[in-house]
Amino acid sequence: VFGTTSEANSLSQRERMSLLEHLVEKSIPAARLMPGTGAANLPDAVELTKHALELGAGGVLVLPPFYYKNMPEDGIYAYYAAIIDRVARKDLKLYLYHIPQMSGVAITPTLIARLRKQYGGIIAGLKDSSGVWDNVALLLKEFPEMAIFPASEKFLLAALKLGAAGCISATANFQVANIRKLIDTPDGEARVKLDGEVGRIRSVFEGYPLVPALKAAIAAVLKNPNWRIVRPPFAQLPEDKRRELLNALGLS
Secondary structure, eight states: OOSTTTTGGGSOHHHHHHHHHHHHHTTOOGGGOOOBOOOSSHHHHHHHHHHHHHTTOSOEEEOOOOSSOSOOHHHHHHHHHHHHHHHOOTTOOEEEEEOHHHHSOOOOHHHHHHHHHHHGGGEEEEEEOSOOHHHHHHHHHHOTTSEEEESOGGGHHHHHHTTOOOOOOTTHHHHHHHHHHHHHSOSSHHHHHHHHHHHHHHHHHHTSOHHHHHHHHHHHHHTOGGGGOOOTTOOOOOHHHHHHHHHHTTOO
């Protein structure tokens, strides 16, 4: 929760905290949650991280500071180091969030190595949303001790074979059963076929603005139009595109 798909950076800090409290109050196991706590400013990132841990979150997924571009690696290192030092909890499990096409800030192998050297297992893993398979494969090779998650189920099968922990995918909200089945199915023809179908569905969504498209699909599945609501600067899919999407997903 509170990654790109849940529009975390369009929510206020208070909204993010109260919604996380709501999930825990409704018996979502906190230890299974990895809420996004990154922010463009350091104090908010620290407060959100502390709050998540106080609720019992099993880990936090932390964007780099994303407003200023072309910052030196020392600056990005200092941001993550300050979060860890100010939170000051041994149970912190921090997952780096590499999504350079949105943040404009890359989480490089040298940065990861520096953080791991200083903080060890507190740097527990990374979500790679770059969409670049070669980068996913490199990180899996260089950091086998970390939990690496590709962000697209298109990469899941190949990544699992290299030791990936799973995937953290927006479209898991739509096809989680197929993704779970893909993970559990032994190698063979059935797995290859399932991998193809999982990839096909992901490709359908990639033909549209991902967040509004996903929410339109969820609204159709749940028969609740409120799920189509997005916060500016996102806009709902135009009606013709919505119908086209639902038809491609077999929901029309």
